[in-house]
Amino acid sequence: MPGLHGGSMTQNAAMPLIAAEHICVRFGGPEVLHDVSLRVDPGEIVTIVGPNGSGKSTLLRALLGIVPVTSGRIARADGLRLGYVPQRLTLDHSLPLTVRRFLSLPIRVSDGAATAALARVGLPGVEGQQMVGLSGGQMQRVLLARALLVNPQILVLDEPTQGLDQPGEASFYRLIAEVRKDTGAAVLMVSHDLHVVMAASDRVICLNGHICCEGAPRVVSSAPEYRALFGLGTQGALALYQHVHDHDHATPHDHSHDHAHDHGHPHDHHPEKEPHSHA
Amino acid sequence: MLDDFLMRAALAGVGLSLATGPLGSFVVWRRMAYFGDATAHAAILGVALALALDLPVGLGTLAVALAMAVTVASLAARGWAMDTTLGVLAHSALAFGLVGASFVAGLRTDLQAWLFGDILAVSRGDLAFIWGGALVVVALLVWRWQALLTATLNEDLAYASGLNPDRERLILTIALAVVVAVAIKVVGALLIAAMLIIPAAAARGLSRSPEAMAVLAVAIGAAASLAGLQLSLWQDTPAGPSIIAAAAVIFALSASFGKMRRS
Secondary structure, eight states, X not given: OTTOOSGGGGSSOSOOSEEEEEEEEESSSSEEEEEXXXXXXXXXXXXXXXXXXXXXXXXXXXXXXXXXXXXXXXXXXXXXXXXXXXXXXXXXXXXXXXXXXXXXXXXXXXXXXXXXXXXXXXXXXXXXXXXXXXXXXXXHHHHHHHHHTTOOSEEEEESTTTTOXXXXXXXXXXXXXXXXXXXXXXXXXXXXXXXXXXXXXXXXXXXXXXXXXXEOOEEGGGOHHHHHHHOSTTTTOEEEOOOOOOOSOOSOOXXXXXXXXXXXXXXXXXXXXXXOOOO | OTTSHHHHHHHHHHHHHHHHHHHHHXXXXXXXXXXXXXXXXXXXXXXXXXXXXXXXXXXXXXHHHHHHHHHHHHHHHTTOOHHHHHHHHHHHHHHHHHHHHHHSHHHHHTHHHHHHOOGGGOOHHHHHHHHHHHHXXXXXXXXXXXXXXXXXXXXXXXXXXXXXXXXXXXXXXXHHHHHHHHHTTTTOGGGHHHHHHHHHHHHHTTOSSHHHHHHHHHHHHHHHHHHHHHHHHHHOOOHHHHHHHHHHHHHHHHHHHHHHHHO
C-alpha cells in the first residue's frame, strides 16, 4: 500500500486491512473527530466504545468513505472485501422485500449461497419471510448473513446489538466470534456500551472525539462481582472494558479512569482540558 | 389502427403506465410524493414558456421539470425542511405557471387541457413522444435497478457496497422529469403525481417483492387508463380525471382485499 507510513503505522510489519491516519472530521461546526489513528489487521477483533456524541459512528462512516475527512487519510488494502452491518435498517412498510431478495442487494447471489449464509447465522429457512416481519435479533442476523455473502476480509458492524436484550447480545457476540474463527475475517465494531464489550475483542478503543485509551477487555466471567451482575447466561461472550488510560504523565488526575466500578456514570473525559497524546 | 383517436388514447395511457409503474413504486418507497407534485406543477410553467418562445411544448416541460427536480433534490441534500420547502415550491410553480399562461394568447383558452390532460386529442407525434419517453425511463430504471433498490433501502449500505446514493437519486430525478413531460398530455399537470402514486400503492398490498410491485403497478395503471377512457366515452366525463378515479377505485379494492386476506 503506497503512502502508508509514519508513527504507529510502522510498528507492525503486516499490512493493515484498513487504517486511519491522523484523521479529523468536522461538519461545519467544531471537530467531531480530532487526530484519530487506528488500524485493523487481518483476523483482529477491534471494538470502539465511547459516550454518545463521541464520534464512534462518524469514525466508522469515515472509514467506509461515507463521510469525507477534513485532514488525514484513510488507507484500505487493495481490493478489500468488506462486509458492512448497519446500525439498523429502517424498513418502510411500503417496500415488499423477502429475506432472500434482500440478500441479493446489490450483488445477486445464488440460492445455495443465500441458504448457506442464513444457516451460518442460525436462521435456516427464513428466505421467504418479509423483512418487515423480522424481530430485532433476526434482523441483525440477516444483516450479518448479507455481509458474509461477499466473503469479507473484514466485517464492520455499527452498534449491532442495539435494541437486543443481554442474552440476545451475548448470543450475537458468540456468533461473531464463531464467524471470525471460521472465516478468519477481521471484525471492527462499535459498541453502544462503554463498559460491556464483546469478550473476544483483541483490542478496545475508547473514543471521545479523540482516542482516549486503548487496551484489552477483561472477560466478565473472571470477575466474580460482575458474574453476579450478569449471571452465567452469557457464557463468557461479554467482557468488561476498564478504561486504564495510557498517559505520558504520571501525576494523579481529578477523574477516575476506572469506570468499571461506576456503571451508568457519564463518561467525563474533557479532551480540551486534558489533551493527551495517544502515540 | 393509429387512425382511431380512441386507439391512440388507449396506447398513450398504456405507454405512460409503463413508466409510472416502476417509477411510481420508487416514489412510494422513498416517500417522494410531494417531490413528484412540485415537479409536475412546474410543467405548466414549462408549457407557458415553450408557447411564448415558440418552442416544442415537450421540450419546455422537460426543461422546466428537470430544473425543478434538480433544485428540489439539491435543497434536500443541503438539509432543508423538505415538507415546507416542497409545499412552497409545488404551489409557487403552479401559481407562476398559471400567471405566465395568462400572457400567452393560445394558452388562455385551452389551459384546462394542460391541467387535466387531453388524452383524446393525442396525435401520432404525441404517441411517439410518450412511448419514447416511457421507454427511456424504463431502460434507466432497469439498468440501475439493483443499485436503486439498495440505495432506497439504506444509503450507508449502498456506500459500503461501493455505490453512490447521490447518483442513484439523480437517476430518479431525471426519470421523474421525463415522466412529467410525457404525462402532461395524458393526465395533465395536476394529476401526474396521482398517476405515479395510486397504481403503485394499489399494487403494494398484492406484492411480495419489489419487482412484482412495479410490474403490477404497470398493469393497474394500464387497466385504469382503459377503464377511465371507457367511462369518459360512456358518460362524457373528462378523460384524465376519469383515469385517476378508476385507479383510485382499484386502490380501494386492493386495500380491502389486502385487509381481508390479513384478517
